[in-house]
Amino acid sequence: MAAPEPFTGATSHSPVQHHILSVLVENKAGVLARVAGLFARRGFNIYSLAVAPADDHQRFSRITIVVDAESAPLEQIKGQLNKLVNVVDIKDLAPRESLERELLLATVPVSDTTRTVVMDAVAQANAAIVDVGSESVTIMLASTPIACDALERRLESFAHVELHRTGRVALPRLSSH
Amino acid sequence: MQITGAQALIKSLEQVGVDTIFGLPGGAILPVYDPLIDSSIRHILVRHEQGAGHMAEGYALATGKPGVAMVTSGPGATNIVTPIANAYMDSTPLVVITGQVPTANIGTDAFQECDITGITMGITKHNFLVTSAHEIPRAVAAAFHIATTGRPGPVLVDVPKDVSQGTMTWWWPESLDDLDLPGYHPTSEIDDADITAAAQLIAEAQRPLLYIGGGALKSHASRELVAFAEKTNMPVVTTLMARGAFPDSHPQHLGMPGMHGMYAAVTAMQQSDLLIALGARFDDRVTGRLDGFAPHAKVIHVDIDAAEFNKIRHADVSIRSDVRSAIVALDAVVTTTPNYATWWSDLHQWRAAHPLTYDTPDSDGPLRPQAVIEAIAAAASPGTIVTAGVGQHQMWAAQHWSYEEPGTWINSGGAGTMGFGVPAAIGAKVGRPDRTVWCIDGDGCFQMTAQELVTARAEGIPIKVAILNNAYLGMVRQWQEMFYDERYSEVYLSPDLPDYVKWAEAMGCVGLRAETPEQMEKVIAEANLVNDVPVVIDFRTDAREKVFPMVPAGATNDDIVVHPSQRGEK
Incomplete structure (x- = not known):
């Protein structure tokens, strides 16, 4: 069977304009609440979210957030996320390139x-x-x-x-x- | 050496240079109050935790140092939520220490338990729940580092009782690495390309405007700002948060922009072809209706917080930097020969046509609130610090007092917290005992936090409070008069209930009252002679007075409403 085509956006379950943010955070209590709370209070929509420890020492976790880039400009979402002290790194993965x-x-x-x-x-x-x-x-x-x-x-x-x-x-x- | 967590907490606060804590003890924070007795740190015992928070803010805004407040868990912590939110909106460096129930009880709905780190997540720059005595030095050092660097803001440190009662071997984080903040990068190098691009926009501009925000004060940029403005001959506006960053008496200063800004300042923004925003964030009170704001202007946006870029208004060039460094960098490359003759001709005309004005008071009263502020200002020594609550009196105090230096105007800008004035004045006076501190207050605001005058009297903090008593929640009344067909709903207070003079006296302050211009001059002189206890003056002012100019909510800045006496000329 041929490899599936890269996913580019439109399906029955996906917002048309979505972006994937791969967010490296400190693995500390409450960090997920900080990230989710930020999205809630700034009115950014989360389509899906997956979180797991990111390295052997469990010092960091990686949160993969699929965001609805129509709910707010991506630059603004990244800018506000970056201000969270526990957020270490944000990678913005465009659907076509990921x-x-x-x-x-x-x-x-x-x-x-x-x-x-x-x-x-x-x-x-x-x-x-x-x-x-x-x-x-x-x-x-x-x-x-x-x-x-x-x-x-x-x-x-x-x-x-x-x-x-x-x-x-x-x-x-x-x-x- | 083994010491308790409580001892480590106090020692840590001493280590970062704290000289004053505003606070009120309670069960969960009790252990920390014991070593406080042996500390060099001065503790100001407040009457309500909200007072502690606003005092710490006033202290911070007057000194530039972080303010520190300490309260207990549960209601002690929730009572300080408003000052935390206020400090967050105005980017004021604040460290709040809260007691918490013992670790084992967290999550059990224990007595005086509340999830204060959860509650303040959205209104702090960061917060910590300390889980072991060993972590206290790191948490305190990190809290002060975060509160004071980059875009300043409030940081909360929640300390469970078993943590403060536990023991630890004293240590102190010697380097930033010890703070363990891998995700915190408050500053970055200025990109030369941005400076070049900004210089290009400046070279092309015919009607540039320096739009100065609170960031100019945070970065101590006043001297560089004056030099840059004079070199380029650009006009300047200072927002409510930046009053004092550029001298009001300077001929290039057009005043405050925004909803109650000067006509010339508001119109200059609208007609400008280049807004140079320095530590300002295009607040809705400045822009008015956004789609009609500064329609001809390109924007150079300087801010230490990159998330401010393009949040409200598109920036043609954005420079992530503190204001002072950015001005220094711009100053080095901007070589424009100052001209702007046509621009200044327009500006002078706007300024001449619509100066700040109000109706002359009658000799038998009631007083004009604007005249009261001007009379206090006229009798005040240079460098006097002014604080305000929120409402009409705040706007008049921002308009009718000439702010000549940083740190002389302290108010609640972004949050608009009524009752801010009195405790902020107390904090400011503690931080700057050499300065006279006047709180210009409204009668509505005064009633919210006046009990802190007991604190002021008990602690020997001689502030002066001018209540502009119009017996109304005046700003709401103004809106109801102008936009709700004069249907006054729940805004009347009463000039006599409470009796402000008796109340002041009951709190150990000198209480004075003025109803006519003659009495006004007399009581101000009298108040200026009192330097040992707080003074409260009840000025009976005209409730019909409104704040002008005014850009109505939902209108563009072009629809600014000037004082009635100027409307024929518009």
């Missing part, structure tokens, strides 16, 4: 009649079955947001699906450097 991935987990009920259709959906999306129960399976997809969107839409046709997505993480594309 590699974005996110993780989707979905538990889908299966019966004898739907099993094949679900398996088809899994195969087509390049997803994996990571857990199997007597009446349902859990599917995992780690891919582009657009591929996750596609799988999510596909699974909407099944009843009682429980679906979680992580929000995306991103790195600059090597080809653009």
Whole structure:
């Protein structure tokens, strides 16, 4: 299967004008609240947010924030973020120049009649079955947001699906450097 | 040497050079008040924690040093939230120490617990919850470093009771690296290309204007500013936060711009083709309706806070720098032969056509508030510090007093905090005991924080308070008169309730009253003779007086409303 096209913006789940900010912060209590609070009080919209420790010593964490760049100028969002004392570095990843991935987990009920259709959906999306129960399976997809969107839409046709997505993480594309 | 966290806290404050703390003790901060007895630091015991915060602000604005306040947890901490918000809006360096319930009790809704670091997250430059006695020196040193560098602001240090009761081996962070602030970069080198670009814009401008904001005071840029203005012959306006940064008596000074600015200053902004904004942030009170603000102007924006660039108004050139360094850099490259003859001809005409004015008072009263301020100013020694609350009296005090040097005008600009005047005056007097300090107050403002005059009397801080008593919440009344068909809703106070003279006397102050111009001169002279206790004067002023000029809310600066006596000429 060919690699998915780079995600450029418009999907049913994404704001048209989004930007990815990869924000390195000190791994201290309350830092996520400072970042989220700043977005809330300044009226900047967060589309998704993922956070995890960024290095071995757990001194820093990385917050990947997908922002709606129509809610405020990106320069203003970055400028205000930069003023937070615990924010160490901000990388602004333009969608076209970055590699974005996110993780989707979905538990889908299966019966004898739907099993094949679900398996088809899994195969087509390049997803994996990571857990199997007597009446349902859990599917995992780690891919582009657009591929996750596609799988999510596909699974909407099944009843009682429980679906979680992580929000995306991103790195600059090597080809653009 | 093992010492307690409380001892380490006081020692740390001594280490950074604190000479005065404004505060009020309580349960969670109790351990810290014990070593305070043995410290050289003066503690001013306030009557309400809000007073402590505003006093610390007044101290900071009068001295340029950070103000320090210390209060207990819960309500002690929430009572100082308003001064913190005020200091945040006006970029005043302030360090607030709050007690907190013991670490083990945090999150349990313990007695006098509140999440003050959470509450103040959006109104502090930064805050700390200290989790071990060992961390106290670092937290205090970092708090002062953050509060005073870059764009100054308030920093809160929350100290749980078990932390101040715990022990530690004394140490002191010797370098910035020890502060462990990897994300804090308050300054950067000026980019030469920006200076060149700015010089180019200046060379092309026919109607340039130096738009001076509070950043000029924070960076002590007055001398360089005067030199640059004189070299270039550019006109100058100083915002409410910058009064005193450029002498009012200087012939190139057009006065204050904005909602209640001088006609010439407001019109100069509108007609300018180059605004050189120095430490100013295009506040809505200055710009009026934004889409009609300074429509012909390009903008050079100098600010230490890069987030101010393009926030409100597009900057053609932005220079991230403190104001003084930027002026020095510009001065080195700007070689324009000063001319601007046409520009100055217009400016002189605007200034002559619409000077600041008010109706002559009747000899039997009531007093004109503007005349009261001018009379106090006329009898005041040079260098007198003026503080104000918020409202009509504040605007008149900004308009009718001539500010000649930095630190002589102290007010609540961005937040507009009523009741700021009295405690700020006390703080200013503590910081500058050599100066006379007048608080020009309104009767509404006075009633909010007057209890701090008890503090002033008890601590021997002889400030002078002029209440412009028009028996109304005057600014709201003015808006209701002008924009709500004179439907006065909940603005009447009463000239006699409370009796301000008796109240002053009950607080150990000298209380005086004036109802006529003759009495006014007499009580001002009397007040100037009192130098040992605070003086409060109840000036009975005309409630119908309005602040002019005025740019109505939602209007552009072109629609400035001048004094009625000047309207035929416009």
